[in-house]
Amino acid sequence: MTPQSLVAVAIVGSMHLVGLAMLLALYRLLKGPAVPDRILALDTLFVAAIAQLILFGMHLGTAVYFEAALVIAMLGFVGTVVLSKYVLRRDIVE
Template sequence: MIDIVIVAGMHLVGLAMIFALWRLLRGPTAPDRILALDTLYISAIAQLILFGMLLDTEVYFEAALIIAMLGFVGTVVLSKYVIRRDIVE
């Protein structure tokens, strides 16, 4: 039963990723695109965690942690670039 729920959750997160990708490609402003990219990071983390739960392995949790760290740094750098048009102070 739990496997069915995990697979259903993976499908819903995949649908959220498609919507975020649509906003990333179609977003009228740069902040919209940054927010869509951040949503894609979070959705990728959720997919990896659900996949790790489905396969009952811990490797995917570590990969999700790495994506979370890179996603945070990427969002900060992109936001800083949009605000000041300069990344390095």
């Protein structure tokens, strides 16, 4: 087995594991017992989506997916902050 094929197998295996993590986070998002658990699950989904996009970009050998992952990272951070602020104060705008 050549090193290039070993890396390709590792990337595909990592993509499967990140997909499993996304499914588990989606389950927690839908069945979460409390709102903070659901916010944390949504943040975990954002992080897993970023990882999945980066792995997919590595698999295809293109840089377009890295830019998409950066956009999702920025939107995910802002979304998590806004939801957390809403849960704490029940108001988004001060």
